[in-house]
Amino acid sequence: MIDKLDFLLALARECHFGRAADACGVTQPTLSAGIKQLEETLGVLLVNRGSRFRSFTPEGERVLDWARRIVGDARALREDINALRHGLTGRLRIAAIPTALAMVASLTTPFRARHPNVQFTILSRTSIEVLAELDNLEIDAGITYLDNEPLGRVNTVPLYPERYRLLTSTGAPLGERTSVTWAEVAQVPLCLLTPDMQNRRIINRLLNRTGAESRPMLESDSMIVLFSHVRTGKWASVMPAKLAETLGLTQTLRAIPIVEPDEVHTIGLVIPQREPMTPLTAALVAEAQRLAPALSD
Amino acid sequence: MIDKLDFLLALARECHFGRAADACGVTQPTLSAGIKQLEETLGVLLVNRGSRFRSFTPEGERVLDWARRIVGDARALREDINALRHGLTGRLRIAAIPTALAMVASLTTPFRARHPNVQFTILSRTSIEVLAELDNLEIDAGITYLDNEPLGRVNTVPLYPERYRLLTSTGAPLGERTSVTWAEVAQVPLCLLTPDMQNRRIINRLLNRTGAESRPMLESDSMIVLFSHVRTGKWASVMPAKLAETLGLTQTLRAIPIVEPDEVHTIGLVIPQREPMTPLTAALVAEAQRLAPALSD
DNA sequence: TTGTTTGATTGATTTAGCCTATTGAAAATG
DNA sequence: CATTTTCAATAGGCTAAATCAATCAAACAA
Numbered sequence: 001m002i003d004k005l006d007f008l009l010a011l012a013r014e015c016h017f018g019r020a021a022d023a024c025g026v027t028q029p030t031l032s033a034g035i036k037q038l039e040e041t042l043g044v045l046l047v048n049r050g051s052r053f054r055s056f057t058p059e060g061e062r063v064l065d066w067a068r069r070i071v072g073d074a075r076a077l078r079e080d081i082n083a084l085r086h087g088l089t090g091r092l093r094i095a096a097i098p099t100a101l102a103m104v105a106s107l108t109t110p111f112r113a114r115h116p117n118v119q120f121t122i123l124s125r126t127s128i129e130v131l132a133e134l135d136n137l138e139i140d141a142g143i144t145y146l147d148n149e150p151l152g153r154v155n156t157v158p159l160y161p162e163r164y165r166l167l168t169s170t171g172a173p174l175g176e177r178t179s180v181t182w183a184e185v186a187q188v189p190l191c192l193l194t195p196d197m198q199n200r201r202i203i204n205r206l207l208n209r210t211g212a213e214s215r216p217m218l219e220s221d222s223m224i225v226l227f228s229h230v231r232t233g234k235w236a237s238v239m240p241a242k243l244a245e246t247l248g249l250t251q252t253l254r255a256i257p258i259v260e261p262d263e264v265h266t267i268g269l270v271i272p273q274r275e276p277m278t279p280l281t282a283a284l285v286a287e288a289q290r291l292a293p294a295l296s297d
Numbered sequence: 298m299i300d301k302l303d304f305l306l307a308l309a310r311e312c313h314f315g316r317a318a319d320a321c322g323v324t325q326p327t328l329s330a331g332i333k334q335l336e337e338t339l340g341v342l343l344v345n346r347g348s349r350f351r352s353f354t355p356e357g358e359r360v361l362d363w364a365r366r367i368v369g370d371a372r373a374l375r376e377d378i379n380a381l382r383h384g385l386t387g388r389l390r391i392a393a394i395p396t397a398l399a400m401v402a403s404l405t406t407p408f409r410a411r412h413p414n415v416q417f418t419i420l421s422r423t424s425i426e427v428l429a430e431l432d433n434l435e436i437d438a439g440i441t442y443l444d445n446e447p448l449g450r451v452n453t454v455p456l457y458p459e460r461y462r463l464l465t466s467t468g469a470p471l472g473e474r475t476s477v478t479w480a481e482v483a484q485v486p487l488c489l490l491t492p493d494m495q496n497r498r499i500i501n502r503l504l505n506r507t508g509a510e511s512r513p514m515l516e517s518d519s520m521i522v523l524f525s526h527v528r529t530g531k532w533a534s535v536m537p538a539k540l541a542e543t544l545g546l547t548q549t550l551r552a553i554p555i556v557e558p559d560e561v562h563t564i565g566l567v568i569p570q571r572e573p574m575t576p577l578t579a580a581l582v583a584e585a586q587r588l589a590p591a592l593s594d
Numbered sequence: 595t596t597g598t599t600t601g602a603t604t605g606a607t608t609t610a611g612c613c614t615a616t617t618g619a620a621a622a623t624g
Numbered sequence: 625c626a627t628t629t630t631c632a633a634t635a636g637g638c639t640a641a642a643t644c645a646a647t648c649a650a651a652c653a654a
Contacts, residue, residue, distance in 0.1 A: 001298065001299045001300075001371065002298045002299060002367075003298075016600080016601095017600070017601055017602095018599090018600070018601075026642095026643075026644090027643070027644055027645080028600085028601070028602090029601090029602080029603080029604095029643080029644070029645090030642070030643050030644075032601065032602065032603095033602095033642080033643085034642090036602095037641095042374075042375065042378045042379075043378070043379075043382060044378055044381070044382060049601075049602095050601095050650090050651080051599090051600065051601070051602095051649085051650050051651045051652090052599080052600050052601065052650095052651080052652095053600085053601080058381075059378055059381055059382075062377060062378065062381065063374065063378065066370060066371075066373065066374040066377065067374075069370050070367055070370050070371055070374070073363060073366050073367050073370065074298065074363075074367055076363065077339075077360065077363035077364075077367070078339065080359060080363065081339045081340070081341055081356055081359065081360065082340075084341070084355075084356055084359065085340060085341055085356075300611095313631085314631070314632055314633095315630090315631070315632080323611090323612070323613090324612070324613060324614080325631085325632070325633090326612080326613075326614090326632085326633075326634080326635095327611070327612050327613075329632065329633065329634090330611080330612085330633095331611090333633090334610095346632075346633090347619090347620075347632095348618085348619050348620040348621080348630090348631065348632070348633095349619095349620075349621085349630075349631050349632065350631085350632080
């Protein structure tokens with residue numbers, strides 16, 4: 001039963017019988033049969049199929065809701081008992097938005113000191129993807145904006161406020177200033193994240209509000225790309241203060257506060273709303289709560 | 298997996314491999330193998346066995362906690378999908394304390410008018426048993442005291458206040474009074490519930506507080522027995538006002554308010570703390586909430 | 595048309611689940 | 625203390641379920 005519900009979750013992720021089967025480590029006929037068996041025992045069609053996967057029926061969506069709970073709890077059970085036997089072990093899968101990726105180290109490092117046998121998988125994702133994968137049990141926790149889009153059935157731990165800086169070099173336009181306005185930033189050619197990232201959407205909104213047209217000269221989904229371009233001294237970017245500090249400023253590389261408005265967004269840990277938490281998640285939350293005071297400006 | 302967890306729940310109820318197997322509709326070796334398989338996949342001993350069932354290990358207790366959740370959710374899933382297909386069907390298992398048994402009809406009757414295809418099982422239980430069986434998923438809901446013993450992980454819906462009456466006949470001692478004190482009641486030979494019932498413990502406490510020795514001449518675990526004795530005109534009892542009214546008073550059979558103190562306890566519906574509720578439970582809660590205003594004095 | 599993708603189908607094989615019957619050990623009983 | 629009873633584990637055998645590799649059919653795309 002639980003494995004069949006797991007099949008359904010995989011199908012929801014992949015929208016493709018073959019790939020879902022691969023993800024579950026079974027062959028496609030096995031997964032097909034599993035789904036069909038679910039449909040038979042429940043007496044309803046769960047998946048709208050043509051000659052390929054189309055969508056879930058309303059009943060299918062409902063079953064998915066339960067499947068998330070049940071499969072999640074079954075995993076939590078194993079993890080819980082494992083923790084009783086061997087202390088905290090296993091793998092924590094964390095997805096973070098690109099602008100938060102650099103701060104993950106300040107969460108994982110003290111965590112690892114406390115629990116040396118826990119392995120990590122850190123993924124770079126958009127804020128949308130973070131929430132979707134949290135729902136699908138693909139990740140254990142996310143790090144994303146807490147105050148922008150609706151979050152869904154999750155618990156949150158605030159970590160730090162995201163404030164914006166113009167990252168540029170002395171000698172470049174605005175490079176000598178102690179603060180700049182968004183209107184001024186809008187005049188500078190920028191390297192920014194791609195528009196599917198919420199950080200970019202926030203920056204776009206702030207830039208557009210000034211009336212000026214924003215002119216991103218370079219887009220990337222990787223903060224490394226943006227930062228390495230700025231380090232050449234020939235490019236500028238807008239990024240969160242915390243990130244700029246973490247990546248390292250130099251005498252010529254400056255992070256200039258952007259005002260009018262001095263907008264702030266809260267970044268935090270997001271975990272599934274499950275009671276009780278899995279031991280790994282609980283430990284991560286504890287670590288986040290320890291870390292938060294040190295990060296809040 | 299889920300069936301194995303169900304085996305474990307049955308074992309927790311019965312504390313006996315053979316009876317647990319019966320309860321699950323399998324033979325004892327099958328259940329034994331199921332438990333053993335659970336122990337192997339989790340890698341821990343769950344049950345302390347001598348030559349017979351002794352107890353659960355701490356890990357076993359933990360697994361039981363999860364099993365209650367997971368098995369409960371799996372049932373809720375089926376019920377939920379069933380409700381989508383055929384409307385509300387199935388069986389609601391309700392356990393009530395004896396003094397609340399008569400009022401169950403005022404809950405089930407309007408419920409059945411709304412949902413004609415739902416079947417009921419109504420059980421008479423002590424307040425302790427109600428909570429235990431709620432935990433073990435043996436019943437869907439309980440009706441018991443909300444304000445006395447610690448309730449555990451449940452949600453509650455208050456139904457009505459329980460006030461105490463001396464049930465006796467005109468002509469008997471105190472039979473003509475419009476109110477009596479607990480001290481006076483203590484002097485009368487009474488028919489009362491057995492001491493494992495919380496109602497009896499409450500009455501005992503109130504009687505003892507007067508300093509007098511209470512003298513129950515007849516004990517039973519059935520309100521029918523108590524009431525039918527009182528109806529002969531030769532016996533008296535203490536019972537909740539609501540119950541006396543429901544069973545029917547006559548010109549000679551009187552329910553006299555007992556004061557000093559005029560103690561009140563709240564009776565209510567108790568359901569497992571599960572989010573979301575099963576459709577049947579949700580409907581029952583809705584019915585209880587509709588009913589409560591009419592019952593509150 | 596022809597090749598590709600995708601999910602259903604088929605048939606063989608392995609695995610898991612369950613039962614009956616039995617055993618062994620501990621409790622209960624006389 | 626001997627005997628009986630109770631209880632859970634074990635053994636052996638059967639059946640149903642699960643899974644896989646291979647194939648098929650429908651829908652698209654080129």
